[in-house]
Amino acid sequence: MATAPKNSQELEIEIEFDIENLSLKKLKEIKNVGNSFYKESSFENASQTYSKGLNLIEDLERELKAIKFLFLLNLAATSLNANDYPKTVIICTKILEVEPKNCKALWRRGVANSRLNNFKQAKTDLIAALAIEPNDPSILKELSEIESKNISNVIGGPHPTNPDLHVFPPLACQIIGEVPRLPYDDPRALALIADEKPVILTGSDVARIACEKWSFEYLAEMNIAKEFEVYISLANKFMYHEDKGFNSYHFKQPSEKVKMKFHEFFHKARVGNDGRFYYLQESLHTDVGKNVIEEVKTFKWDWVLSLAKSMTWSKLKSTVLWVGQKGVVTQGHFDEAHNLFAHLKGIKRFNLLCPDQFPCMYPYPYHHPGDRQCQVDFYQPDTIKFPKFIEAKSVTAELRPGDVLYLPPYWWHHVESCTETLGINFWFEMKPSSAADLVLPLSIQQMVAVRRNVEKFVGTLVPSPQLGNFFEELARSRYTPE
Numbered sequence: 001m002a003t004a005p006k007n008s009q010e011l012e013i014e015i016e017f018d019i020e021n022l023s024l025k026k027l028k029e030i031k032n033v034g035n036s037f038y039k040e041s042s043f044e045n046a047s048q049t050y051s052k053g054l055n056l057i058e059d060l061e062r063e064l065k066a067i068k069f070l071f072l073l074n075l076a077a078t079s080l081n082a083n084d085y086p087k088t089v090i091i092c093t094k095i096l097e098v099e100p101k102n103c104k105a106l107w108r109r110g111v112a113n114s115r116l117n118n119f120k121q122a123k124t125d126l127i128a129a130l131a132i133e134p135n136d137p138s139i140l141k142e143l144s145e146i147e148s149k150n151i152s153n154v155i156g157g158p159h160p161t162n163p164d165l166h167v168f169p170p171l172a173c174q175i176i177g178e179v180p181r182l183p184y185d186d187p188r189a190l191a192l193i194a195d196e197k198p199v200i201l202t203g204s205d206v207a208r209i210a211c212e213k214w215s216f217e218y219l220a221e222m223n224i225a226k227e228f229e230v231y232i233s234l235a236n237k238f239m240y241h242e243d244k245g246f247n248s249y250h251f252k253q254p255s256e257k258v259k260m261k262f263h264e265f266f267h268k269a270r271v272g273n274d275g276r277f278y279y280l281q282e283s284l285h286t287d288v289g290k291n292v293i294e295e296v297k298t299f300k301w302d303w304v305l306s307l308a309k310s311m312t313w314s315k316l317k318s319t320v321l322w323v324g325q326k327g328v329v330t331q332g333h334f335d336e337a338h339n340l341f342a343h344l345k346g347i348k349r350f351n352l353l354c355p356d357q358f359p360c361m362y363p364y365p366y367h368h369p370g371d372r373q374c375q376v377d378f379y380q381p382d383t384i385k386f387p388k389f390i391e392a393k394s395v396t397a398e399l400r401p402g403d404v405l406y407l408p409p410y411w412w413h414h415v416e417s418c419t420e421t422l423g424i425n426f427w428f429e430m431k432p433s434s435a436a437d438l439v440l441p442l443s444i445q446q447m448v449a450v451r452r453n454v455e456k457f458v459g460t461l462v463p464s465p466q467l468g469n470f471f472e473e474l475a476r477s478r479y480t481p482e
Contacts, residue, residue, distance in 0.1 A: 027053055069095060069102075076108045086174065086390040088112035089383050103132040109383070111142060116390075117169045118380040119146050154236050155329055155379055166327035168416050171351060172381045172390050173360075179352065179397035184303075184404065193311060196408040196445060198352050200397055204404050206300045207342045207424060211401050213295070214344055214422055216323070220266035224289040227259035228282045236277045237377075239331040241369040248464040251369045269325040269420075279330075280323035284424070288321075304340065304426055313338050314429035321424055324348070324417035332361070332374035332414040336449075338428040339407035343399040346421035350397040350405060351378070353412035355444040360392035361412055366455040367464060378414050399423075410445045 034049035072095050079088040092109035095102050110125035123146055130139045159165040182189040184204035192199040231238055233255040241253060260268075262280075269278040282288065284296055296319075308316070317337055324346075332353070341350075353361065364370035376382070381389045394414075397405055407413060409430055438446065455467075462470050 027056060030056070069099070073102075073104055073108075076105065080108050080112055083115070085112040085115045086172070089116070089390055090387070093383060093387050101128075101132055103129050106132070107139060107142075110139075113383060114142065114146055116172050116380075118172065118383065120380060121383055122146060154327070156236075156327065164326070164419055165347070166416075166418055168329070168349075168418070169379050171378050171394065171414070173351075173353070173378065173392040173394050174390070175351070175396055176393045177395050179350075179395050179405070181403075190310075193307075193406050193408075196443075198395070198397065198408060198411060199406050200399065201404040201406065202402070204300065204303065204342075205402070206303060206340075206404055207344060208402075209295050209298050210342075210344050210422075210424065216266050216270060216420060216422075219292075219323075220263040222262070222289055222291055224262050224292065226261075226287050226289065228262055228265060228280050230258055230260050230265050231279045231281065232256045232258060233277050233279075234275070236325075236327045237329045237331060238277075238279050239370065239373055240333065241373070242371055244367060244369060244371070249365075249368050253369075265323070269323075277328055278325050279328050280321070282321050284319045284321055307340075308338070308428050311338070312431050314431050317427040317429045319424060319426055322422070324421040326417060326420045328417045330413075330415040332376070332378055332412050333372050334363075334410050334412050335372070335407070335427070336409055337430060338409060339405075339425055340428075341399075341405040341407060341423055341425040343401060343403045343405070344422040344424065345401055346417065346419035348399045348421045348423065349416040349418060350399065350407070351394045351414040351416070352397060352407070353392055353394045355410040355412075355448050357392045357394075357412065358448060360388040362386050362389065365459070365464065365467060366452055367459040374412065374414075408445070410448045 030049060030053040034046045034053065037043070037046035037049055072091055076088050076091040076095070079085075079091060089109055089112045092105040092112070095105040096109070099105070106125045106129035110122045110129060113119075113122035113125065123143065126139055126143050126146070130136065130143070133139060156166055156168040159167050179198045179200055180189075180192065181200040181202060182192075184201040189199050189201055231240075237254075239254045241251070265278060265280050268274070268276075269280075284292070286293055305316070326346075332351075334355075362375045364373050364375055376386045376389045383390065394412075399405060442450065458470065459467060
């Protein structure tokens with residue numbers, strides 16, 4: 001059980017209330033007296049009576065607010081000691097929105113964030129609590145424990161008994177289940193794909209030769225002349241960005257994109273010791289080498305293309321090779337395409353969130369370089385800036401060699417390479433549609449597309465710093481529920 005400063009775990013019940021004078025029955029009696037004076041045209045007495053009632057209501061509101069805070073503080077204490085850290089953060093944030101210097105709420109949220117590995121946010125809250133209660137031993141102890149963790153840019157670390165396996169910390173969002181795993185020709189799997197729901201397809205053998213032969217060493221030994229596209233990061237977390245919006249937003253590129261031969265990538269990712277992390281991503285065109293292309297030709301293209309045709313997807317957009325260094329993470333994002341991801345080597349974990357989770361995901365603006373990317377660190381979210389993220393619900397897909405993951409458009413995905421990983425994905429464009437093709441009510445994916453199109457259009461006319469105010473004023477002035 002966590003220990004709070006100043007005996008703050010005790011239930012706060014010390015405030016006494018005059019319930020009789022603040023009861024609803026009493027207020028109704030006062031109202032009836034005022035009405036009687038009004039009917040008798042005794043307006044001065046009616047005014048004094050109504051004023052008395054309003055004063056009592058204001059007293060009631062103040063007392064109810066105090067009671068509500070006591071309930072919230074006690075609920076936060078209960079949630080913290082029940083190890084429900086996300087709920088503790090949510091409750092304490094509600095308190096601190098009204099009382100930013102509530103020491104108990106700061107301490108409890110700090111402890112909860114520390115247990116969620118949100119050390120930066122935890123430290124901020126605990127320092128704020130210490131400023132209110134200097135030298136409090138519980139706060140000092142919690143801060144000391146955070147400092148002792150020697151937090152670095154690297155997320156997670158090697159498994160204690162298996163050095164080939166990287167272990168990641170738990171996500172701060174809620175994991176509610178796993179993606180269904182079904183045979184590739186199972187009607188239930190096809191129904192999920194038709195409904196644009198994720199599913200792991202087994203037994204397809206779509207890239208059997210690549211599963212059997214391809215590895216870091218195999219591709220390096222081919223001595224392919226082509227230079228591959230490689231992303232480099234000082235941390236093991238990668239966030240992709242687009243070449244737009246740099247003049248409108250203060251954006252620091254999170255990774256560097258370079259070209260290098262595969263054997264160079266292999267050396268840096270496997271045996272290099274420069275403190276950086278590497279992720280290879282390359283479209284499979286004819287220039288990737290004769291041997292590779294001959295093996296790509298053996299893929300079960302008939303199955304891939306017939307599946308796309310049966311689902312009325314549009315044309316094949318690209319086929320991409322993904323090679324991940326052990327321990328790398330791809331930040332949460334979504335794509336505007338149907339994705340069949342064929343996993344070839346290692347263990348790769350996809351954390352997926354349905355498009356209906358958009359209110360919790362805080363994507364960058366459309367015209368920002370980070371468009372389609374989530375602003376939130378999935379492991380250590382800033383719960384003040386992004387309070388709803390810890391309410392987001394995700395499902396997990398852990399892929400083994402031979403698995404094919406269907407990833408629908410607009411589904412958020414956060415990807416972890418638990419080992420060295422290789423995979424190939426087939427991106428298919430979405431079927432073009434016009435207003436005449438739409439059937440109401442719109443699907444979740446269609447609603448996201450509409451929002452993006454509106455943001456795209458308005459963003460070409462309204463300067464980026466004013467976009468937030470523009471949409472807020474539009475909603476407040478025209479679409480506020482009555």
